[in-house]
Amino acid sequence: MNQQYKCLIPLAMFYMMIKLVTVLLIYKIINIGTVSVTAATVIIPLWFLTGDVIAEAYGYNTSKQIIWAALILQFIFACICTLFINLPSPANWTHQDAYNQVFGNLPRVVVSSFIAIVSGAFINAYTVSKWKILLKGKLFWLRSLGASIIGEATFVIISLSMEFIGVVPLKTLMQLILISFAMKIVINPILVIPSALLAALIKKIENVDVYEYDLEFNPLKIKIGNSVNDTILNTN
Numbered sequence: 001m002n003q004q005y006k007c008l009i010p011l012a013m014f015y016m017m018i019k020l021v022t023v024l025l026i027y028k029i030i031n032i033g034t035v036s037v038t039a040a041t042v043i044i045p046l047w048f049l050t051g052d053v054i055a056e057a058y059g060y061n062t063s064k065q066i067i068w069a070a071l072i073l074q075f076i077f078a079c080i081c082t083l084f085i086n087l088p089s090p091a092n093w094t095h096q097d098a099y100n101q102v103f104g105n106l107p108r109v110v111v112s113s114f115i116a117i118v119s120g121a122f123i124n125a126y127t128v129s130k131w132k133i134l135l136k137g138k139l140f141w142l143r144s145l146g147a148s149i150i151g152e153a154t155f156v157i158i159s160l161s162m163e164f165i166g167v168v169p170l171k172t173l174m175q176l177i178l179i180s181f182a183m184k185i186v187i188n189p190i191l192v193i194p195s196a197l198l199a200a201l202i203k204k205i206e207n208v209d210v211y212e213y214d215l216e217f218n219p220l221k222i223k224i225g226n227s228v229n230d231t232i233l234n235t236n
Contacts, residue, residue: 007202011054012066018047019070020077023109026163027102032183038160041180045187048152049195051121052128052144056199059210060129067121071114078110105163112162116155124151129215137209141196145188152184 025039032042055063085099127147128140135143156177164173203209 005058005206005208007205008054008058008062011050011202012069015047015050015054015066016070016073018043018050019074022047023074023078023106023113024102026109026159027105027167035179037179037183038176041156041183042187044155045148045152045184045191048121048124048148048155049144049188049191051125052140052147053195053199053202055125055128056132056140056144057202057206057208057210059212060125060215061212062210063125063129064122067117067125071117074110074113078106081106109163112159115162116159119158120151120153120155123154124148126215127151129212133211133213133215137211140199141192144192144195148188148192149185152188153181156181156184 022040022043025043028039029036030039030042051063051067054066081103085103089096124147127150128143131143131147132140160173160177160180164176168176
C-alpha cells in the first residue's frame, strides 16, 4: 500500500475483535425462539461483511493481508491463553475447572478456524473483488450477499464439523450446521444495508476505490504496493 488510510486500522481492529469474540463464544449455545445455535453463529456474519467492506474499499490484496494478520494473532491469542490456563495455581484457587471448560478447547477451535478461514474468508474476499470488476463497481450489496453466502457456507461446514465432532452427536452436529447457515441467510440481508453504506462512506473519506485487474485467488501470494494493473480511482 502506497498511501496512508484513515479508516483501515480501526476497521481492521474491529475485524480482529469480532473474530476473537466468535472464538470465545463458539461453544456457548443460545436459544433463538425454538432453535438452538452457537452464539458465534449470530456474530460471524458481521465478521464476513466487515471483510467485504475492506475488500470493496481497499482491494483483495489488502484484505488478504488483514486475514493473515487475523489468523496469526488468533493463534498467538490461543497460545497465550492455553499457556497461562495450564500453569500451576494456588491450592485454595477453585476456579480451574471453569477455565478448562470454557477455554480448554481453544487450540482445537483455532486449528479448525484456520482451515475454515483459509477456505471461506479468502473465497469471500476474492468473490467480492472479482465481481466488482465484472459489474464495474456496482451493486455492492448484491455482491456482498452472494459472496457471503458462498464464503459462510464453506466456513460453517468446515469450522463446525471440526469443532463439534466428538463433542455432540452427529445428528445434533448436522442440525447445528443447517440452523447456523439458515441463521446467516436471515441475518446477512439485514446487515448488508449498513455495510453497503459504510463501504460507500469509507471510499468517500479515503477518496479511493481499488480495482485489481490482475486478481488471482492464491491466498499465499501477497504483493507489496499496487501493481500496474491496479486502478485506484478518486471517488470525488
